[in-house]
Amino acid sequence: MAGKRLFQDLDSDQENKSDKRIKSLPSLSSVLGAFITENTMKNFSSALEPVLRKVVRQEVEYGISKRFRFSRSSSFRLEAPENTTPTFKLMFRKNLMKPIFTGSKISDVDNNQLEIILVDDSNNPVTLDRPIKLDIVALHGDFPSGDKWSSDEFDSNIVKERDGKRPLLAGDVSVTVRNGVATIGEIEFTDNSSWIRSRRFRIGARVAKGGSDQGVTVCEAMTEAIVVRDHRGELYKKHHPPMLEDEVWRLEKIGKDGAFHKKLSSNQIKTVQDFLKLSVVDPEELRQILGPGMSDKMWEVALKHARECILGNKLYISKGPNYIMILNPICEVMKAMIDGHDFSSQEALNQRYVKDLVREAYLKWDLLEERTNEAALLTQGDELDQQYAAGQSHYQNMEINRSYQQNGYVQESLVTNNLAIVNEGYITTPPGIGICFTGSSSQNNHINPF
Template sequence: MAGKRFFEDFDSDLQKPTEKRMKSRPSFASVIGEVIMVNSLNNLCSALEPLIRKVVNEELERGLKRRSSSFRIEAQETPTLKLIFSKKLAQPIFTGSKITDVDKNPLEIQLVEMKNGSFVKVNLNRLIKLDIVALHGDFPTGNSGENWSSEEFESNIVKERDGKRPLLAGEVTVIVRNGVGTISDIEFTDNSSWIRSRKFRIGAKVARGSCQDVRIREAMTEAFVVRDHRGELYKKHHPPMLEDDVWRLEKIGKEGAFHKKLSAEGVNTVQDFLKLSIVDPPRLKMIMGPGMSEKMWEVTLKHARECVMGNKFYIFRGPNFFLVLNPICQVIKAVVDGHIFPARDITTINRSYLEGLVRQAYTNWSSLEEIEGTLNEPALLTQGDSMVQQHGVNHTDVGRSNQQTGSGLENWEMVNGGYGSTPVELGFRFSITESYSQGEFSSF
C-alpha cells in the first residue's frame, strides 16, 4: 500500500508542472483572436481617417471663413481719407518713356475725403510719404469697386521679372505736402505682355511708418498697356502733323511698298500727301498702285485730313491774280482782275482757270511767299498798300466786287468806319477767319 501511494504521488508531482506550463502558453484560438482584433482596429482606423480628415478640413474652413469675414468687414469700412490721381494718363505708354497725365503734365496725387458726394482736398498739416508701385491691371476684381483691403492691395503689387531691372524707375517715393504730391519722373522698364491681364496700373500707398494713426485708402490709375519702346518708332500719330513722315499715316508702313512708291515721287511728308490729294487725286492713287484698295484709301485719306493745319498761309501772285492758300494747297481767298472772292465764292470763278492757277502754285510751292498769323491777326494785315498797288485794287473795285459777286462784304461800310488801311486788307482778314471757323475750303 505504501508503494502504491508513492507511485501515485510521484505521478501527480510530474503532472503539476505540465499543467502550469500549459496554462502559461497562449492558446491558438487566443492568438487568432488577437490578430483579428488588430486587423479590425487597423481597418477601423483606415475607415475613420477620411472622416476625421473631413471634419478637420471643415473646421479649418470655418475658421478661415470667420477670419476672411472679419477682413471683409474691415475692408468694407471705407476709410474717411483716400488718395487719388487727379487726372488720367496720357497714352499710349512705352517702356523708357516718362509717364504724364493727359495734359502732358507730371502725375499729381491728392489726399481727399468724400463730402456731400464729391471729393474735397485735405491737408493734415504734416508730410505723408508714399510708395509708388505697379499693380495688376485686373485689380480690383469683380464688383468690389474700391472695397479692397490693404492686404489685397499688397498682394496685387507686381514685381520685376527675374533678372530684370526694377519695374518702375524714377520717383518711386513721393512726399504729400498740403494734400498734394507730384510724380515728376517715372517710367516702366518692362512691357506688360507677360502678366495675366496684359495691363498695369500705377498705385500709390502710404509708406510703412508714415501716418500710422489713420487709415488712408490707396490710389490707383486706370489700367493700361505698356509697349516696348521700339514700337514707338513705328507708331502712327493721331492727329498727324504736317511735317510728319508720310508713313505715319494709317495703311502706309515704314519702308513698305506704299512708302517707297510715294518717296520715289517726292511725297515724303503728310503735307506732301495732302497737297497732292487736293491738286491731283488720280495721280496720287496711281502712285499708290492697285495694292491700295478703295477702303484702304479712304482710311488713309481720313487719317491725313485729321492733320493740324497750323497758322501758316501761302501767297501766289500773278499779273492779274492774287491767291491765298492754306498749307495743303486749298484756296481760301482769291483776287482776280480786281475782284475779291472769299472761300464760299471760289466756285464762281472759271473752274479751269482756277485749277490752272492752283497747279502752278503747287509746282512752284517752294517759291511761294510764306506768312504766319492767327485767326484774329493773320500776317496778311501787314501786306499794306503794296498788295493793292500790285493788283490795281481800290475802293471802287471792292465795291464793284461786292455788287457783282455778293462776296459777303456787304457790311464793309459799317465795319470799316474810320479805318485807315485798304479795304482789301480787311476783306482778307474776315475771309480767313470765316473760312477757318466754318470749314469752307475749296479744293481749288
C-alpha cells in the same frame, strides 16, 4: 501513499500560485491604451502651445495698441484694420499717352506728367492737412475682375521684375500727396509686357506702409491696361498727333518702307504736310497714287490721323497780277483778294477759278512767301489794297475779264465791275458745290474746300 499525496499537494499549490500571478499581470489592451493616451496628450500639448502663444501675443499687442492709440508720437503709426470700408480713394487724373515703350518717359494723354488725386466716394477732390506717401507699382493688366478689390488682392497682383532684370518701374516710384495731388515726375518701364499672362500692365498707386497718420483708409488707384513694347519698336511707332515735318509713314495704315510708302515717295510725297496738301488740292489724285490696295476704310483712317496734325501759325502768300491769296500750311485758303476786292471767310469766290489758283500755288509752293505772324496777315487788307490798287490799269482789267471768259463764267461782252463778275460766276455754280474758307488756321478738322 502519504508521499504521493504530498507531491500532489505541492503541485496543486504551485498551479494556484501561477494562476494568481497571471491574474495579477495587466492586460495587453490596458497597456496599449495607456501608451496611446500618453502620446495623445503630448501631441495635443505640442499643437496647443503655438496657438496659446499666438493668442497671448495678440492680447498683449491689443493691450499695448489700446494703451497708446491716442499717442501723438509721429514715430508710432497704426495700420488701418483689414476689411474696413475705404474713406477716400486715389485716382489718376488722366489716361496714359499710348503707345508706351520701354525706357521712354510715361506721360498722360496731354503729354504732361502723371497726376494722382485724392477723392471721396463721389469723386470729389479732397484735401488733407497732412501729406500721404504713395508707392507706384506695376500691376497685371487683367486685374481687377470687377469694380472692387481688397488691399490683399491689390498687393498680390503687383508684378515684380524678371530674374536678373532691373526693377520693372524706374524713376519716381515714391511720391507724396500734398493738397490732394501727387505728381509723378519721371517714370518708365524697363521691360515689355509680353511675358506676363495678360500681355498688359497697369500702373498702380497705393498708400505706403506707415505713409499716413491721418487715421483714414485710402483705396488704391490704377490706370487702364496698357501694352508696353520694347524700345526698338519706337523706331516704327505712329505719332499722335503727327507733326507736319513727320515722314509720311508715321501716318496710320502707311507702313515704313511698305507699298504705300514707296508709292508716295516716288511721287514726292514724303512728309505729312505733303500728304495733307495734296489731299486738299486733289484728293482723287492722292487716292490714285495709293492705288486700289488702300481700301476706303484704310483711307479714312489715314486721312483722319493726318488731320490731327498741329498746323502752327505759318501762312503762305500766293500772288498774281490780279490776285493775292493767303494759305495755311496745307494749302487751305484763309483769305483772298481779287482785283482789289477783299474776300474773307464769310464770302464766296468763283470756285473753279480759285481752285486753279490754289493748284498753281501748290505747284510753286517753294516760291511762296512765308509769314509767321498770322494776326498781321489776316488784318492787313488795307496794306494789300495799297500794294495792288496802285498797279491796276484798264489793260489788267481786260486781262482779268478774258481769264473769266475762258473759264466759261461770263459772256463775251465786257463787264467792267469785276466784283459782279465773281459774284455772277458763283451764282451759276451747281448746287451742293462750294468753297470753304476758314477764318483761322484750324488744327483738328481740316475741310477740303473742293
